Amino acid sequence: MSTDTSRLAVTIEEVAAAAGVSRSTVSRVVNGSTAVSPTALEAVQRAIADLNYVPNRAARSLASRQTQAIGLIVPEDTTRFFGDPFFASIVSGINARLNRSDYVLNLFIASDDPGDKTTSYVRSGAVDGAIIVSHHTSDTFIDRIAAAVPVVYGGRPVRERERDYYVDVDNVRGGRDATAHLIERGRRRIGTITGPLTMPAGVDRLQGFREALAAAGLEAGPVEDGGFTADGGADAMRRILDRGDAPDALFVASDLMARGALSVIAAAGLRVPDDIAIIGFDDSPVATSVSPQLTTMRQPSFDQGEHMASILLDLLAGKDPRHVTILDTELVVRDSV
Incomplete structure (x- = not known):
């Protein structure tokens, strides 16, 4: 037959x-x-x-x-993926949820590829759905993936549409609360090292920083992009110090960037928090591995991973989950402020 x-x-x-x-x-x-x-x-x-x-x-x-497979797609290079504890926490959360299901996780690090190989693989039917984390404005290939399989985004999509499903933290509030804490501690010349402004997280944390300063009637200090990496944070800090008018505080939009900034501050003979107070973002293991230990905004990365996996599993089961899930951030006070 x-x-x-x-x-x-x-x-x-x-x-x-x-x-x-x-x-x-x-x-x-x-x-x-x-x-x-x-x-x-x-x-x-x-x-x-x-x-x-x-x-x-x-x-x-x-x-x-x-197939019983879900694709985790990360449009970053391998250095950033394996060097940033944020991704390890996200993957742990996703995997914890999938362990309670029949699905397995396939990882795609879409570096040095405009997405063609990843897109072709996904569209071939090799996975039932995808989770996309850490995407930038230039990552247009993710639209082709979203047209082929159900997708849940980690973070607000760069081209948000009404039908999108995503899990994010309140990045605007996180940036605002971090900056407000610096103001409450008496700091007045406050700058920031941002994440990439091609990513919603970078844009939103900068917005929160500006909102807190405006509410206090203060002008923004230096603003530099650190690219969400330790090296980028160090380079941004050098540019700030080279101006010759160092701020008395910095909101740094990731702990990794804060680690880079701390090394440059120490090399310049300045002290934290006496000369410059620092607040990071993530509350990753980096925050307690540096000296002084970082005051930081905790984001529940493991919970983000679990939520994303749960939403995608609901979609694959024909259910209609909530489109947008926003988790809270929390100030964790340590020694850098």
């Missing part, structure tokens, strides 16, 4: 497009859910018949495919 292998190429996205409904609606119909309108049910059933789609364990359509 011959087998119509053309069925294997049919995806749930094709069924959804033909029926004019969402992917979740098709999944509900295939899985026998009653939470579908009669009109949508008829449209999906007609599309299934027209496309010769037969849900069974052999079919590689999303409603019944058994």
